[in-house]
Amino acid sequence: MASLGADAGAAGVDGPEGLIDDDLAFTRPWGFALGEVSASVLLVQGERDRVIPPAHARMLEAALPHATLDLHADDGHVSVLRHLGAALSR
Numbered sequence: 479m480a481s482l483g484a485d486a487g488a489a490g491v492d493g494p495e496g497l498i499d500d501d502l503a504f505t506r507p508w509g510f511a512l513g514e515v516s517a518s519v520l521l522v523q524g525e526r527d528r529v530i531p532p533a534h535a536r537m538l539e540a541a542l543p544h545a546t547l548d549l550h551a552d553d554g555h556v557s558v559l560r561h562l563g564a565a566l567s568r
Contacts, residue, residue: 482556482559512538512541512542513541513542513543515542515543515544516543516544517544518544518545518546519538519542519544519545519546520545520546520548520565520568521535521538521539521545521546521547521548522548522550522558522561522562522565523535523547523548523549523550523558524549524550524552524553524554524555524557524558525549525550525551525552525553526551526552526553526554526557527553527554527555527558528554528555529554529555530555532549535547535549548561548565
């Protein structure tokens, strides 16, 4: 978790523009349809995430043709990172 905190701190050093761009991405078209994504996508989501609702991951899974959803009942927004190693080894 220390490295996550360091990364988050470094990301905001030059101002909030990156965070703002990230939030705005949810308010406008991305320039492609999710159904056009041909790559395999692994979605890792915590059921207790209060930042990004699990329903969002389910929507992405349904819209992406080659998506797999790895849902973790007891994890939230950050604790889901405990499964990073397993996700990367897939």
